[in-house]
Amino acid sequence: MKVAIIGVGRMGAGMAVRLRETGTEVVVWNRTPAKAAATGCAVAGTAREAVAAADVVLVSLADDAAVRSAYDGPDGVAAGLREGVVVVESSTIDPETVRGVEPLVTGRGATLLDGPVSGSIALVEKGQLTFMVGGPAEGVDRVRPVLDLLARQVFHVGALGSGAIVKLSINTVVLGLNQALAEALVLAERAGVPRETTYEVFANSAIGSAFVSYKRAAFERPDEVPVAFSLDLVAKDLDLVRQLAARVGARMPQAEANLGVATAAVAAALGDRDMSGVATYLRTLSGEL
Known part of the structure; x- marks a missing residue:
């Protein structure tokens, strides 16, 4: 073909x-x-x-x-x-x-x-x-x-359109995991545990998963790893999720909160960063770079 x-x-x-x-x-x-x-x-x-x-x-x-x-x-x-x-x-x-x-x-x-x-x-x-x-x-x-x-x-x-619906549903989960992982990692850092130490435990604990393993380098060394999925696309996808949810009457409070964070990160000139850049954005809110 x-x-x-x-x-x-x-x-x-x-x-x-x-x-x-x-x-x-x-x-x-x-x-x-x-x-x-x-x-x-x-x-x-x-x-x-x-x-x-x-x-x-x-x-x-x-x-x-x-x-x-x-x-x-x-x-x-x-x-x-x-x-x-x-x-x-x-x-x-x-x-x-x-x-x-x-x-x-x-x-x-x-x-x-x-x-x-x-x-x-x-x-x-x-x-x-x-x-x-x-x-x-x-x-x-x-x-x-x-x-x-x-x-x-x-x-x-x-039927036609079902693929797009399932993809937005998958991304809802993936981007929720990304947000939770970023928050947890920054929490441990602020409390004095190095991010590499915390991530090693994450990867080998109950939350260990393909996503946690795949994003490890991006979260541990955000300035060294090539962008896989940018924050501006994260915001775009979560906005599509919001629009679909509004049309079908689905309540999605976590996705709405994640959209707010992604939109703020893009507004803070981090839109070209990898999705793991949510952690970078949270560090700026904490007064760290």
């Missing part, structure tokens, strides 16, 4: 490189051409050009506005689609956004799935992501040969 990837941020670039290394023919497009070239894949000048010969299109963009913009217009994704193509929208966005662009895709005889992912860049490099996919089962079956190169697990979770 020929694959087009629209958007090569951290996750999109990781998927492009992984597919290229498995021998898949990949064409990429990104608003910043230099990022596209860095993947080592063929680079298209427009989204329309990228998808023109593709069997599968993977879209991985930062936010809802970028997604809407990428699909529409004479040089957009929809304009280049052929009948029978499957588009997998893997961005973390509002389920209403993916439903909103569906007519642009189906109007070209193609199929749209929402398939956001759970997992780190290290996991995409190993082909061990988790996809949660919403949309027609027939479309999921057709795209599995590509997703199986990227993922350890592919879940078909329901």
Whole structure:
């Protein structure tokens, strides 16, 4: 199968490189051409050009506005689609956004799935992501040969939009864990226990988990570890959670509190820091840097 990837941020670039290394023919497009070239894949000048010969299109963009913009217009994704193509929208966005662009895709005889992912860049490099996919089962079956190169697990979770809903639910938990971990670590530091000592206990206690292990270096050495997921995206995702909760009538006091902290951290010029930067923000409130 020929694959087009629209958007090569951290996750999109990781998927492009992984597919290229498995021998898949990949064409990429990104608003910043230099990022596209860095993947080592063929680079298209427009989204329309990228998808023109593709069997599968993977879209991985930062936010809802970028997604809407990428699909529409004479040089957009929809304009280049052929009948029978499957588009997998893997961005973390509002389920209403993916439903909103569906007519642009189906109007070209193609199929749209929402398939956001759970997992780190290290996991995409190993082909061990988790996809949660919403949309027609027939479309999921057709795209599995590509997703199986990227993922350890592919879940078909329901109709279009269901993937986005499950992803926001997962991120609610992940970002809650991140907030709790940051608060607990700073508490111990302020009380005189070195963060490395505290984290060693965390990792080997009842709270030890894949997340605690994965984020260890970022929490212990925040100025040395590359950003995996930035605080501005944390705030964006928690705001999407807030909007979804308001629409369906779900009360989410912890998510609301976490959104307040993330928004304040971004306002304090920490938006480009890793999500573990919540601890850095809490230290500034305590008078420490």
